[in-house]
Amino acid sequence: MDSTTPGLDVLFVLLGAIMVLAMHAGFAFLEVGTVRRKNQVNALVKILTDFAVSTVAYFFIGYGIAYGVHFLVSAKVLTGAEGSLFAPKGYDLVKFFFLATFAAAIPAIVSGGIAERAKFHPQLIATFLITAIFYPGFEGMVWGTRLGFQDWMGATFGSGFHDFAGSVVVHAFGGWVALGAVVMLGARRGRYRKGGGMAGIPPSNLPFLALGAWILSVGWFGFNVMSAQKIEGLSGLVALNSLMSMVGGILSALLISRNDPGFIHNGALAGLVAVCAGSDVIHPVGALATGAIAGMLFVWVFNQCQSKWKIDDVLGVWPLHGFCGALGGIACGVFGQESLGGLGGVSLPAQIFGTGLGVLIATVTGFVVYGVLKAILGLRLSGEEEFAGADLSIHRIGAYPEEEVPSYDISPVLDDPRRVA
Template sequence: MNLEVLIKSSNVLFLLLGAIMIFAMHAGFAFLEVGSVRTKNQINALVKIISDWAVSTVVYFLIGFPMARGISFLKPASKLIGDNMGFDLIRFFFFLTFAACIPAIISGGIAERAKFWPQVFAGAIFAGILYPFFESIIWGINSTFVQGLIKNITGFEFVDYAGSVVVHSFGGWLALPAILILGPRKNRYNSNNPIPISNVPFLALGSWILSVGWFGFNVMSAVELKDISGLVAINSLASMVGGILVSLLLSKRDAIFIHNGALAGLVAVCAGSAIYHPIGAFVVGGIAAAIFVYGFHFETEVLKIDDVLGVVVLHGVVGSWGGIAAGIFGSTLFGGLGNVSFFAQLIGSSLAIIIALFGGSIVYLVIDKLFGFRLEEEKEIEGADLAIHSLEAYPDKF
């Protein structure tokens, strides 16, 4: 085997392992939601995540990846392999795992009261069209114009190494119009007692699966083996730990906030994971956890936005913080590698919010008008498991 073949095959294996790790994260999304909803809606959570994954694969293969990266697979298999051992196919798989996070993120915010097929349809639009459009202007074939514009204004390009903004912020802000259009779950605000979650161990399992897979999300964003960085791995670890410890203190040992605090740290670190000093990453993660602990209460109890898993805060707000934080803690002033601008990060992060809110509002308003988005009251009371899937998670519980 010559050196060139070895390099190509190593890159294929490297990125494939990353894709598999992120693919496994979708089990984390599923169990995080399963643990956070009532028992009568657990099956629905499981089916939504795996169905959205399947639909996302089809639409991203046919539409999204060609739109974002300019590569179409509608050609003979011999040409798909090409002279790089099918590396573009693995690139598709890898970036598919990012695109499929979008409907998975939204699923947690609209849990327990959304119709099944309208949300699957919305997820297809997001994974196949709207997300790839945003991917293309930040990371893909149309990035030269947008990044050039940001650089002309600020002197620097927008940095988002692994998707704090492109994936997490975008997905979280897309969820907000859906949550507002649906309205709160029945009886959510009729008393002082919030609707209880069903299973803390499942929620914790979801958090652990996501946390482990996140190292594929961040480290393998190098795409090729020659660009791998140990700094990315340690910064991811430091930010996760910062999120855990701050949420541990602020929430007074609340298991739900602690496990989500780990995820807040990981969401926030993605953008600047390749340029932070580990101490800076720790601080970024800690601030992200504080944003989630206080932001989730403000969103759900003060604003009375019934965001079941807190995805608007955990992904939307914290993802935006991660984008902006890269312009602060990625600078040489805080021990980072530099070559980043606060204002460039602010512009890029704001662009995600604007496109997500505008695009999400249009999609969900049209869907609600054409098909209806919310479950009928009697079906919501019965639970989505029986109403939609004709199955109970625990049929022998009595």
């Protein structure tokens, strides 16, 4: 068993990385199903390109900032040759792959908020900066040893900040970065009327939206369970808690939204976002409660965001990831207590402080990065480009090109006796 365990660990983390990679298709289809038809190609291209840029930024810069590891050595060293600082069988390489898919989730989250009116290349620059510098800085504090943060948390609160699978490190961070991006970008033209009303823009394709939610939900079990990163840390509790929180989010969103299909599918994601932090320490009933609160919180904040606060967050990524991620960080400190059936070892003050710090860093990051890019390059498409849609304005092709090209009568050509069959 000692000789096979390294290989099993590699396979375990690799399968997790593949499942989280597949989640990016979920991000894409969730956005495709929500935006108008004239912006669907742009949604697909953004998610894929952001993933590529994120991986490069994280490989050359970000992972080193987070964990002090770089890959600019020989392949023999990377695969764990004797005396190497790298683990056998390339374990550290698949660990990078796994964590790179997490890093790429940040721009994927932001993408949904800024859809339908954002320039393409400034967003790629923002993606590079966030995944190379800002996200790894916070990631290294919580999941690494950077700045002695966790040691200080333990000394101050009696326990470190617990975020097993990224309610705060990934989701809340991405959601609060997105707030800055959305505010700097401004609302879509025509979204809010001068008299104070709001123009309704329904989802363009509910089956695609549902497909995106399903892909994300299935991949999430790799996101959460494989966060153990070693097969010896595998826990069925994480899987069951993820399931219970997901269904809690679905049912509460169903109830509070009065059967709205968009909210119901996003309710599943709200529950999964919220359970990430404490999925390894809370009781399944606590997970169900966490998901139910998250589903209701998402629906309420989304409605407030759109109608009262006039923040045009197209997919509701700030309510979904920002608020529900923060909820998950705090809920871990509540439902993780032994008195409520949890495994213990968590501190509510530590969870509140760590969550608040993550929200603060992410919010500052979003406003600074997108504020600077707005001043230097601009963030928005022109009015004409936005009216035509990002598909034609940026990529020169729509999602349904046969509907956008004039149809010509070719019967004279077919009837020409000179035509060769």
